Amino acid sequence: MGGFRNELHSLAVLVAGLIGMAMSAGTAQATDTVTIATSIETLDAFVPQFGSQVGIFARHDLDINYVKGANGSAMVAAVVGGSADITHVGAALIFPAIQKGAALTVLLGNYDIDYTFIAHKDAGVDVKKGYPAFLNDLKGKLIGVAGRGGATELYVRKMFRDAGMNPDKDITFIAIGTGYGAAGAFTNRQVDAMASIPPSSTLIGPDNLDVLVDLNATRNKVSIPSISSRFSPPIRISSKTARRLPRISARRSSRRSTT
16 A cells, blocks of 8 residues: 555656646647656556546646657667657666766656565575575576666676676576566566566466565665765765665756756
């Protein structure tokens, strides 16, 4: 229930942000069109779509156009390239783009990270060893991520480095998408373990998987530390935004901007 309330809060803030974007554009049309680069079959993608379906955006004279991206990197590219006005992706994708010169503005935190790292029950992982030691049991295995170079891969890499492993040599990454595609790849044993974004685990079924790491519950141990310190010059982030960094919304700006 708390997660649903957080989603509704995110939707309310998103509406406010989109209204501000439309007003700043100085248009005099009765309805403003905003294009969102969104993911496919993930929980965060449902947030703006819910707003459209129940008429929240229409009540504020906003017409939302959706451009679906295969992964977070594609969504960022859509905004940078101008085919979309706004997107919602992992912070680990937005800030490197800004560092490389992309004219993006961070608008708000969306919700706490909801990834889990799951494996087949017969994958041979002994969780009693504790995190991160048990990840060594996956050496030589196929690991599913939403897309190569995306946020899920970055988090998985961090976990395996925590275990003293080399993610470029000790495991093999397989891009499996999200939603039904990811669930199908897992069920059909195309991967031994995977980073799961809701609703993939629900589609797979709790009896058919073992949750090895809940990144929400263990984010202080697993998530990429000190994101802003990875860049030079450091990207300035408000404390309120920093608390909600795992998933953020960003838009193009007329000039390079940090927040």
